[in-house]
Amino acid sequence: MFLAQSSPFLKPALSVSKMMRVVTLLMIPGILTATYVFGYGVLINIFLAIIFALSFEAIILYLRKRPIKVYLNDNSALLTAVIIGVALPPLAPWWLTFVGVFFAIVVAKQLYGGLGYNTFNPAMVAYAILLVSFPAQMTTYWQTPIMMLSQVNGQTLSLLETINFQLFAQLPDGVAMDALTSASPLGIVRTSILSGAATISEIDAQGTTFGMLGGIGTEWVNLAFLAGGLFMLRKGLISWHIPLSLLATLGFLSLLFGSFELDSNPSPLFHLFSGATMLGAFFIATDPVTASTTPRGRIFYGAGIGALIYIIRTWGGYPDAVAFSVLIMNMCVPLLDYYTQPRVYGHQVDNDDQELP
Amino acid sequence: MASTEIQTETEVTPKKSLLEEYAPIAKDGLWNNNAVFAQMLGLCPLLAVSNSVVNALGLGIATIMVMILSNVSVSLIRNIVRPEIRLPVFVVIIASAVTAIELIIHAWFHELYLVLGIFIPLIVTNCAIIARAEAFASKNTVSKSFFDGLMMGLGFALVLVTLGALREVIGMGTLFANAHIMFGEGMHWLTIEVFSDYDGFLLAILPPGAFIGLAFLLAARNYIEKKRTQRKKQNKQQEPVALEASAV
Numbered sequence: 001m002f003l004a005q006s007s008p009f010l011k012p013a014l015s016v017s018k019m020m021r022v023v024t025l026l027m028i029p030g031i032l033t034a035t036y037v038f039g040y041g042v043l044i045n046i047f048l049a050i051i052f053a054l055s056f057e058a059i060i061l062y063l064r065k066r067p068i069k070v071y072l073n074d075n076s077a078l079l080t081a082v083i084i085g086v087a088l089p090p091l092a093p094w095w096l097t098f099v100g101v102f103f104a105i106v107v108a109k110q111l112y113g114g115l116g117y118n119t120f121n122p123a124m125v126a127y128a129i130l131l132v133s134f135p136a137q138m139t140t141y142w143q144t145p146i147m148m149l150s151q152v153n154g155q156t157l158s159l160l161e162t163i164n165f166q167l168f169a170q171l172p173d174g175v176a177m178d179a180l181t182s183a184s185p186l187g188i189v190r191t192s193i194l195s196g197a198a199t200i201s202e203i204d205a206q207g208t209t210f211g212m213l214g215g216i217g218t219e220w221v222n223l224a225f226l227a228g229g230l231f232m233l234r235k236g237l238i239s240w241h242i243p244l245s246l247l248a249t250l251g252f253l254s255l256l257f258g259s260f261e262l263d264s265n266p267s268p269l270f271h272l273f274s275g276a277t278m279l280g281a282f283f284i285a286t287d288p289v290t291a292s293t294t295p296r297g298r299i300f301y302g303a304g305i306g307a308l309i310y311i312i313r314t315w316g317g318y319p320d321a322v323a324f325s326v327l328i329m330n331m332c333v334p335l336l337d338y339y340t341q342p343r344v345y346g347h348q349v350d351n352d353d354q355e356l357p
Numbered sequence: 358m359a360s361t362e363i364q365t366e367t368e369v370t371p372k373k374s375l376l377e378e379y380a381p382i383a384k385d386g387l388w389n390n391n392a393v394f395a396q397m398l399g400l401c402p403l404l405a406v407s408n409s410v411v412n413a414l415g416l417g418i419a420t421i422m423v424m425i426l427s428n429v430s431v432s433l434i435r436n437i438v439r440p441e442i443r444l445p446v447f448v449v450i451i452a453s454a455v456t457a458i459e460l461i462i463h464a465w466f467h468e469l470y471l472v473l474g475i476f477i478p479l480i481v482t483n484c485a486i487i488a489r490a491e492a493f494a495s496k497n498t499v500s501k502s503f504f505d506g507l508m509m510g511l512g513f514a515l516v517l518v519t520l521g522a523l524r525e526v527i528g529m530g531t532l533f534a535n536a537h538i539m540f541g542e543g544m545h546w547l548t549i550e551v552f553s554d555y556d557g558f559l560l561a562i563l564p565p566g567a568f569i570g571l572a573f574l575l576a577a578r579n580y581i582e583k584k585r586t587q588r589k590k591q592n593k594q595q596e597p598v599a600l601e602a603s604a605v
Binding site: 132 | 558
């Protein structure tokens with residue numbers, strides 16, 4: 001039997017709810033890798049962030065007299081929560097997640113008018129606010145990657161011990177904070193090179209910073225997010241413009257500066273596979289609400305983020321820079337969208353017609 | 358001349374009681390026409406200095422003094438100065454008042470002077486002060502201008518101290534930290550530790566915290582105003598006679 005169908009034979013547009021759900025699901029490989037590398041704290045962070053985010057969203061929707069169930073079902077708070085959970089340091093105390101999610105959902109998203117009206121990426125607002133406000137917790141609570149444990153004689157926590165530390169700040173007897181954590185590869189490279197304490201080859205000789213591609217440990221997380229991101233591209237969930245221009249700019253800049261002084265500039269591969277590069281390129285910068293919407297605008301937007309990441313990582317005050325770069329480029333989006341309007345089919349390019357309609 | 362015309366008008370109207378004359382000025386300065394909440398003036402010092410209660414109080418008191426001084430002086434000369442050159446004259450008066458206050462703080466509250474720094478001379482640029490000189494003091498009697506300066510200054514200082522308290526509690530978990538630099542060495546006890554063992558929410562002390570805090574204060578003010586107008590409307594609807602009268 002043939003099913004009679006009439007035109008139009010267009011694929012139905014993906015609903016926001018389904019798109020957000022699929023994107024969240026595609027983060028799972030990255031999340032599992034991060035859990036393997038950095039311990040159970042990652043999962044607990046995500047779990048706490050989801051609970052806080054859905055509660056805040058429900059409370060604010062109630063206060064704004066909006067239908068709670070409809071808006072909770074769009075899964076956007078879920079995706080924001082998962083991104084915050086992955087981005088936070090794995091041993092973050094619960095209140096760090098709480099404050100971050102509060103600023104993401106209540107201030108950056110709902111006070112601006114809810115999904116679709118927020119100028120800034122909520123998850124990155126949360127991260128930037130936490131990094132500025134609690135620099136100690138945000139930079140030192142990174143558990144030693146599992147690949148490095150034997151080299152630095154480090155310790156790990158079991159699931160229950162992790163929960164006990166994150167909720168009640170209690171470490172098991174005989175375990176010190178210093179034995180649990182280690183500086184991130186990006187942090188080590190930045191401080192050593194800026195202060196002139198060590199060159200790349202000297203850091204490499206210690207064997208605790210560089211892996212095969214990027215930073216030890218984080219390279220695997222980056223690869224997993226890259227896999228999830230490529231799958232999103234294949235499924236047509238995101239366009240190629242932002243991730244490609246972001247990664248290409250970051251790679252080009254690190255190649256350009258790296259070719260002058262090899263021993264004081266890490267390789268392009270290190271930049272691409274360390275920190276939050278892949279997570280940022282595929283899952284954060286491509287946020288449909290806060291990113292540019294025109295094809296050409298997206299290329300400029302991605303390139304801007306890539307350049308800023310390189311600039312802040314190399315000369316700025318912080319080891320990684322995805323959050324700040326995304327927020328700065330979020331501010332440029334109205335300008336980019338205005339100047340990169342595609343030509344409407346059938347209309348000619350008219351240089352005089354550049355004024356506001 | 359505009360100023361003399363207004364004066365003759367006020368003389369013609371039947372004499373009001375003291376309360377009727379001065380209550381609206383107080384209401385305007387403190388709430389209805391508050392320099393920050395309603396006019397959004399003087400935001401630069403407000404945002405820059407409100408990182409602790411003591412700093413906010415110091416600048417708030419200095420601003421009150423300058424406002425009173427400038428309002429009274431402008432009111433005294435309002436009938437002598439030609440309208441064409443009134444603004445330069447106001448500016449000179451305000452600048453002199455600020456210089457005097459700055460020297461006083463420098464002499465007797467030296468530590469506070471060091472903390473507030475450039476923001477004391479910058480009171481000159483506080484638009485709220487010249488706005489009151491132009492909008493009120495140049496058209497009203499000396500006693501009224503004095504009272505208006507006091508109330509406008511108080512309204513500004515109240516917002517400043519509220520924002521300062523908010524930022525200090527959230528940012529450092531204390532209130533009245535460094536109270537001794539303003540009230541003297543014997544006043545260390547004024548410092549209150551609201552939360553003990555507090556990590557400190559640095560953002561509240563930093564400039565973005567000032568903007569976010571002011572936004573929340575403004576939102577609260579607008580909410581209260583909205584509720585008040587709603588209540589007024591309801592009261593009017595209950596009395597249709599009054600509604601007709603106002604419509605006419």
